[in-house]
Amino acid sequence: MPIIIISADARETEEGIAEKVAEAMGYTLLSPEIMAEIGTKNHLDPEQLCNELEATPHLFQKLLSCQWRHDLACIEGEVLERMLADNIVCQGLCAHLYVLGVSHAMKVRILSGDDRAAANQGLLEKTKRDRVVQCRQRKKWSMAAYGNDETDLSRYDLVINLGQIDPDEAVKTITHAAAFRKFQVMTYSIKCLANLALSARVTAVLLETMSDIRVESNDGSVVIFGKASNRNKLSKITKIKELAGKVKGVNFVEVHVKRNINPIS
């Protein structure tokens, strides 16, 4: 059965719809609650991990940026690994930005619509302004983290506006769409997901000690792209091969290191 990834322009909307969909379908809900486990596994603070999904380090905070990328890779690795179990509804983990090319992952975007309670209290304009600011921040974050704009609705398989569709109807629409043949699991899509999971695990390991790393995987074979100065090139390749080779599931490592004039990485 498909994986349903739910994101929204407001956190409470995302949580509410995801919980209802998971309940209606009898699926496991994957939410930020798993941060505690990710933290324990990777010796990281769960609160910091949650914060990494919200805050973008400043362009010049090189060290913070490295830590941020490492933490994101740890989150990705764990989320993708759990998605391999199937029958999952996912929210609050930004999976819509890194689960790419997996045909049985249905991405749903929920638009909160006008808040009726706020309208009744005459606070509608303020709520709208807050949402615009929030959207701008999310766009900035998603572009910095994954080079994708999460507010671009063309990225999603299904978009529902709660201003026009009631939440219960939205849940029914999502569960109905999830049954479409197009979103069913196939050998190809499971492999795509497994490849993404392996890439994320390798990336997390490498980013503990280095930066500027990109990893592609295919069935246990891993291709790693990095940067190094001419002087450090060979030692970097050796180090990458050693570290990546130890990751569970890796059976072949190929490394491509380009020249980098920046001596820090």
Add this chain to the structure above:
Amino acid sequence: MSKPLEVLLLDDEPIVGKRLKPAIEKIGCVVEVFEDPIKAVERMDQKSFDILVTDIRMEGMDGLQVLDHVQKNSPRTKVIMITGYAKMDLAREAMGQGVFDFIAKPFRPDDLRKIILKAAKALGVPMDFPSQDYESTEP
């Protein structure tokens, strides 16, 4: 003992048929190999196959057209698509049109055998070939 599964294998690259035929026969299927989709369709008009394994990009008729023909003439046949040009959109399109499974090339023969065993089960003729019986027998 039940009747062996009849499999038609269609790929315009001769090496694919040459390599996969013995791999599928190993689990007890009877396999006919075709490189020309037109001839494969003519054969399927004469004889009903349990499983069709087909490439997508082929001269004359592509895999999705072959699928369409099979669905009209032999709806019971399970169609497995194999392609070297796998992308999410194509996978979804094929799945939406009713393929049983979709797999990207290159793959291990064992991957295809597992899908065929799954298809056999869906056809109501489960085959008794535990994985260890044929694992690691292919390069």
